[in-house]
Amino acid sequence: MIILFGPPGSGKGTQAELLAEKFNLYYLETSEIIVANLRDAKKGDFIKVKGKKYFLLEEKKLRESGELMNPPLISFWIKKKIKELAKEGKGIATSGSPRTLYEGKEVIPLLKKLYGSKNIKVILIELSEKASIWRNSHRRTCQLMRHPILYTRETAKLTKCPFDGSKLVFRKDDTPEIIKIRLKEYKERTFPLVDYFKKQGFKIKEVDGEQSVEKVFENILKAIK
Ligand SMILES: [Zn+2]
DSSP states (O other): OEEEEOSTTSOHHHHHHHHHHHHTOEEEEHHHHHHHHHTTOOTTOEEEETTEEEEHHHHHHHHHTTOOOOHHHHHHHHHHHHHHHHHTTOOEEEESOSOSHHHHHHHHHHHHHHHOGGGOEEEEEEOOHHHHHHHHHHOEEETTTOOEEOOOTTTTTOOBOTTTOOBEEEOTTOSHHHHHHHHHHIIIIITTHHHHHHHTTOOEEEEEOSSOHHHHHHHHHHHHO
């Protein structure tokens, strides 16, 4: 079980995918779970968590504005998925989850119970605000699987996804204003998780995200040894 976190554009999704491939882990991606659950949402659809109704189209609007969706709903979906995976005996690599203190407090105890503390590695990929904004405004994803394609010298000229050949497009939520909101959300709502992890007895390994994908991956492999 490997948990990656870092600001938007730190490449955590790509790294989680590489780790999943190398160690045969399931790549648990919050945004994929969200997209799957919102795909067929119709007006009035809701999910009830702990007695409160969360309307899916309202959640969709939050997401499109760059704000984080309501943590109880996300936690509900993530925990459901984690339980399914644990039941199948699958290891997990995750990026972007948990992303709020609320989610952390919901998800981490479950992970500890299902996987054991010593089997959970936490990596923080560090990236400056400037680099985050620059990378996000140049980032693309593929149409078919939403693979994130970081903007690097190697990928600058790509027009098709290296994994499945589908077209690369800019993300709708990657405008400069929305990127700033996402960064603010990260600093105010996700970053406090670092302290929570530490209090839970986890050692957090920091990796410099301002390097090439290969170099970051190398450093992560060293960090989880
Ligand atoms: Zn793809």
